[in-house]
Amino acid sequence: MEYRIKIFIIALSINILLCMIRAVIGPSKLDRLVAINIIGTKTIVLIASVAFIIHETFFIDVVLVYALISFLSSIFVCNPD
Amino acid sequence: MIKSILEIILLLGGLFFFSVGTIGILRFPDVMTRIHSGAKCDTLGLALSLSALALHNGFNFVSVKLMLVIVFVWISNPTIAHLIAKAANKK
Numbered sequence: 649m650e651y652r653i654k655i656f657i658i659a660l661s662i663n664i665l666l667c668m669i670r671a672v673i674g675p676s677k678l679d680r681l682v683a684i685n686i687i688g689t690k691t692i693v694l695i696a697s698v699a700f701i702i703h704e705t706f707f708i709d710v711v712l713v714y715a716l717i718s719f720l721s722s723i724f725v726c727n728p729d
Numbered sequence: 730m731i732k733s734i735l736e737i738i739l740l741l742g743g744l745f746f747f748s749v750g751t752i753g754i755l756r757f758p759d760v761m762t763r764i765h766s767g768a769k770c771d772t773l774g775l776a777l778s779l780s781a782l783a784l785h786n787g788f789n790f791v792s793v794k795l796m797l798v799i800v801f802v803w804i805s806n807p808t809i810a811h812l813i814a815k816a817a818n819k820k
Contacts, residue, residue: 686767
């Protein structure tokens, strides 16, 4: 039952590495911000999948807190005032 | 049996939208088009993947938390995309 979640985690990690290319070579700051925002979204799904692999339900709370902190950091970075 | 098939379909759909968003991030030429491609990742990819995980878990308090994460990300990520587009338009 869990091997399909493991395959999903491997494919999602490859996607995160491909997004990291745009975060490194992005021409402006906003390209890097978009790439980092998407990496944060994929990390939410990655932590939630790891919680089902190792059977620890408190990782879902970690997912909630990570979503809050990612939202706040993106808001504060892209607000110029 | 039908639960497993539905879970595989939801996982593959989420992975499809994540891959499409990643290819768009890598290939599109401008900031606005990259924001447009990233919103696909944020909404449908995350919703389908977390729905598959909640279906794998069954109806539980953990599934309620996962649905809460989906609702919060659906509120917050269009806000971030709007702010990035406003900053790119001002520059």
